[in-house]
Every structure is written in structure tokens, then in C-alpha cells.
Amino acid sequence: MRPACPAGGAPPPDPGAGALPDCVLAPGVRLRPVPELSTCLAYVPGLPGDGAGGGRPALHRLNVSSWLIAALCDGRPPEAVADAFARARPAPADAVTSGTDLREGLRNLLAIGVLRTRHGDSPGPDCPRKETEP
Amino acid sequence: MPPALLSPPKISLGVTEACPLRCRHCYADCDAAPKPAELGIDAWMALADRLIADGVIQFYFEGGEPLLKPGFPALLARCARDAMTLLRTHGTLIDDAMADALRAAGVGRVLVDLMGACAGTHDAATGVPGSFAASCAGLRRCAERGIATDALVILTRQTAPELNDLLRLAAGLGAERVGVLRLYPLGRAKRRWDELALSLEEQMAAIRGLDPPPGLSVMQSWHPYDRNCCWQAAAIDATGRAIGCMYLREYADFGRVAGEGAVPFLDIWRHQPAYRRLRAGTGIERACGDCAGNDGSRGGCRASAYAFHGRWTAPDPFDEALNDGIDLRVLPGHARG
Numbered sequence: 349m350r351p352a353c354p355a356g357g358a359p360p361p362d363p364g365a366g367a368l369p370d371c372v373l374a375p376g377v378r379l380r381p382v383p384e385l386s387t388c389l390a391y392v393p394g395l396p397g398d399g400a401g402g403g404r405p406a407l408h409r410l411n412v413s414s415w416l417i418a419a420l421c422d423g424r425p426p427e428a429v430a431d432a433f434a435r436a437r438p439a440p441a442d443a444v445t446s447g448t449d450l451r452e453g454l455r456n457l458l459a460i461g462v463l464r465t466r467h468g469d470s471p472g473p474d475c476p477r478k479e480t481e482p
Numbered sequence: 483m484p485p486a487l488l489s490p491p492k493i494s495l496g497v498t499e500a501c502p503l504r505c506r507h508c509y510a511d512c513d514a515a516p517k518p519a520e521l522g523i524d525a526w527m528a529l530a531d532r533l534i535a536d537g538v539i540q541f542y543f544e545g546g547e548p549l550l551k552p553g554f555p556a557l558l559a560r561c562a563r564d565a566m567t568l569l570r571t572h573g574t575l576i577d578d579a580m581a582d583a584l585r586a587a588g589v590g591r592v593l594v595d596l597m598g599a600c601a602g603t604h605d606a607a608t609g610v611p612g613s614f615a616a617s618c619a620g621l622r623r624c625a626e627r628g629i630a631t632d633a634l635v636i637l638t639r640q641t642a643p644e645l646n647d648l649l650r651l652a653a654g655l656g657a658e659r660v661g662v663l664r665l666y667p668l669g670r671a672k673r674r675w676d677e678l679a680l681s682l683e684e685q686m687a688a689i690r691g692l693d694p695p696p697g698l699s700v701m702q703s704w705h706p707y708d709r710n711c712c713w714q715a716a717a718i719d720a721t722g723r724a725i726g727c728m729y730l731r732e733y734a735d736f737g738r739v740a741g742e743g744a745v746p747f748l749d750i751w752r753h754q755p756a757y758r759r760l761r762a763g764t765g766i767e768r769a770c771g772d773c774a775g776n777d778g779s780r781g782g783c784r785a786s787a788y789a790f791h792g793r794w795t796a797p798d799p800f801d802e803a804l805n806d807g808i809d810l811r812v813l814p815g816h817a818r819g
């Protein structure tokens with residue numbers, strides 16, 4: 349079973365097949381790269397109005413691959429995300445593996461509320477991506 | 483070896499040393515009134531803005547009792563907009579309105595201190611009749627609102643026999659986790675050490691006897707989880723001193739980040755030599771292989787090590803593998819203060 353969307357909306361679409369989902373950072377999410385540790389912290393704020401237990405604030409630790417995906421979901425179209433990911437991603441660099449990892453990464457980031465699909469299954473307005481460099 | 487991090491992702495803020503309780507072990511030696519030199523809420527707001535701009539993405543608020551600080555909910559809400567927030571409290575001030583305010587502020591996690599599993603033990607520790615019931619009610623109110631809520635308990639002679647009852651109590655109130663914390667020789671705990679402290683053998687027996695109910699997780703910092711987390715530690719006390727960690731409040735003063743003679747926290751982080759050495763962890767004399775294997779840190783807690791040995795590089799006597807026969811019920815002369 350796919351996890352419910354922690355942002356409190358409908359479950360994220362399954363990006364397991366077909367076109368890649370069109371994802372952007374979810375409202376209020378803040379990325380905090382920690383390059384010294386090869387990681388990026390992602391803060392997902394709780395959203396007011398969610399039921400008990402839903403929409404809780406959380407701090408996630410992203411690995412390099414998830415960090416890259418979150419950084420690439422800056423409003424560019426999904427094909428551009430895929431291209432950039434295939435180029436920037438460390439080995440193995442073959443297209444099939446890269447595509448699979450991107451789908452998996454998008455799925456995970458949607459599930460933990462770091463990303464949302466652009467046209468709508470998380471509540472709230474678009475929020476510009478905020479980053480703080482260490 | 484340089485410290486691992488160029489800037490701190492996480493920080494603890496001891497926003498006040500005022501508290502309505504009179505705990506016999508209070509590390510901050512709190513009073514009902516704030517200390518005269520404490521930073522006001524505007525100074526904390528400005529500091530929070532600066533820290534967030536410099537990359538802090540998690541705030542851990544403690545005290546004293548943070549909820550006694552005038553304007554605290556606004557500070558919490560400001561930080562929660564951009565960072566994970568954890569609030570350590572004794573919970574007695576969390577009535578329905580405060581629980582609603584915490585939820586509205588977007589608090590990430592509330593950690594409620596319990597000093598026993600029953601009113602007799604807890605209220606004797608706090609010196610305030612009725613505080614047990616109020617703490618339990620505060621914890622329950624947070625959990626009922628869907629706020630991630632933990633209970634904390636300091637392992638002492640008084641709490642040890644009640645630990646498993648406390649785990650069941652906490653689970654029943656809606657806590658998701660219980661943190662069992664070691665006792666530090668700070669503030670009033672230092673002066674009443676004989677009455678509070680257990681030997682390491684007694685502590686380990688209590689830890690090994692923990693039997694949490696299903697669904698409740700337990701955190702503990704004894705072997706094999708005795709971390710030296712100083713490598714990432716940042717803390718500011720109520721008067722604006724950078725002290726590394728709240729457990730170092732009596733041992734470290736790396737400079738002021740607010741008030742007269744203040745410098746930006748990031749400058750202290752990057753340039754203060756003693757702070758850099760502490761975070762780099764260089765020269766640690768001995769480390770426990772099992773604990774080091776857990777997260778790559780070495781030597782265990784620096785506050786405990788310093789308290790008992792008077793050396794920053796000493797092994798942590800709260801770790802079985804590093805204790806060297808030290809009786810933890812007896813504070814060495816230099817630590818008695």
C-alpha cells in the first residue's frame with residue numbers, strides 16, 4: 349500500500365510507470381545542504397488545519413540522490429529533471445537505472461512531503477524554494 | 483583534525499532560567515523569577531532570524547521552563563516556519579489554550595519531564611504538590627492534538643524503581659517515546675548528588691530492566707549508545723552565552739552572542755579555539771568500540787567525562803567499557819563546586 353500523503357492531501361500519484369510526475373518542492377519546505385556530511389536536511393513544516401497526527405512537522409535527512417532530485421524540482425518540466433538527473437547523478441549512469449532511481453526518489457520525496465505534484469494534490473499555494481547554504 | 487561542520491544545523495536555546503517548580507535536581511538552579519541578565523524575547527527573535535539565515539534548521543528549546551518566557555509562543559512560531567522545533571517542558575503550564583497555541587505555532591515535538599511514575603515521587607522531586615497531575619495532563623493534551631510527544635525521565639535513586647511504571651504511564655498518556663536521561667552534576671543536582679546518584683551497576687541494571695509496552699520506543703544514552711555528540715553541538719544559555727551544550731553550562735563559555743560584547747554565533751562556531759577543539763574531538767584518550775561503532779563518535783559524553791575527570795579528553799565514566807572503577811555516587815572534589 350502506498351503511504352498517505354503526510355501533507356494531509358490525497359495520496360501521491362504512483363510514479364512507478366508512465367510519464368514522470370511533475371513535482372515541485374511542497375509549500376514551506378526548506379532544504380539545508382550539509383555537504384560536509386554528503387547529505388541535505390529537509391524541513392517539512394506542519395500545515396495548519398490537518399487532523400490529529402497528520403501534517404506533523406518533520407526534519408528529513410536526504411541522501412545525495414534524493415538531495416539532487418529535490419534540488420532539481422525547482423519548477424523545470426519533468427523531462428528536464430530527468431535529463432539533469434541522468435547527467436548529474438553519480439554512476440551507474442545508464443539511462444534505465446537512472447530512470448528507475450529517479451522514479452523511486454520522486455516517490456519517496458512525495459511520500460514524506462518534501463515534494464508535491466505541481467497541479468495539485470497538496471493543499472496550499474505554491475511556495476518558492478528556500479535554501480540556506482551552510 | 484578540523485571540526486566536521488562548517489556551520490551548525492541544530493541548536494539548543496535555554497530561553498529562561500525561570501520556572502514555577504523547585505526541582506531538587508534542577509541543573510539551571512532556577513527560581514520563580516528570571517535572572518536579571520536574561521535576554522528578552524526581542525533579542526531571542528533577532529537571534530533566531532540570524533541563526534536561520536546562517537543555516538540552523540532545528541531548534542531545541544529548554545530552560546528553566548520555556549513556556550514561562552513572555553512571548554515564547556511567537557518565538558516558537560517564528561522558528562517553526564523555517565526549522566524543526568523541539569520543546570522541553572515540565573508540562574504544567576500546558577492547559578487547553580496553550581496546547582492549542584503550540585499546535586498552531588507548528589511545534590515539531592514536545593518533550594515532557596516526569597520525575598516519577600506517581601504523584602508521591604514526582605511532587606517530592608519538584609517540591610510542588612499537584613505538579614504530577616499537571617504534567618501528565620499537559621502531556622496528554624499535546625498528544626490528543628496530534629503533536630509528537632515524548633516523556634523524559636532522569637535516572638536517579640528515586641526514579642529507578644519506577645521506570646517501567648513510568649513507561650506504561652507515558653504510553654497511556656499518548657507519548658510515543660520515552661527518553662531515559664542520565665543525571666548530570668550541575669546546579670542543584672551537584673549539591674544533592676549523594677541523595678540522587680546511583681552507581682553505574684545500578685544504572686545499568688535499571689536500563690537493562692526496561693520493558694516498554696508495545697508501540698513505545700525508549701531512548702537511552704548508556705552503553706552501547708554513549709555518544710560524544712559534541713561534534714555537532716551548539717547551545718546558547720538564557721543570558722546569551724554560547725556554551726556548546728546545555729550540559730556544559732557550568733564548564734564552557736565560548737563568548738556572548740547577544741548583549742554587550744556580543745559577536746555573531748557563527749564567528750564563535752568558526753573561530754573560538756576551545757569550541758573548535760571540543761567539536762573536533764581530538765585527543766580523546768580512550769573510546770568504547772561498541773559505542774563508537776554506533777555513530778562514529780568517540781569517548782562518550784564530554785560533560786560527564788569532564789565532570790568526573792576534569793579533562794575534556796577523558797573517557798566517559800558512565801560507559802561500562804570506560805568506567806575504570808569510578809564510583810558514580812561520589813563526585814570528585816573539583817565537581818562539587
Ligand code: SF4
Binds near residue numbers: 711713
Ligand atoms: S556534552 Fe555530552 S550531551 Fe552535550 S553535546 Fe557533548 S557529548 Fe553530547
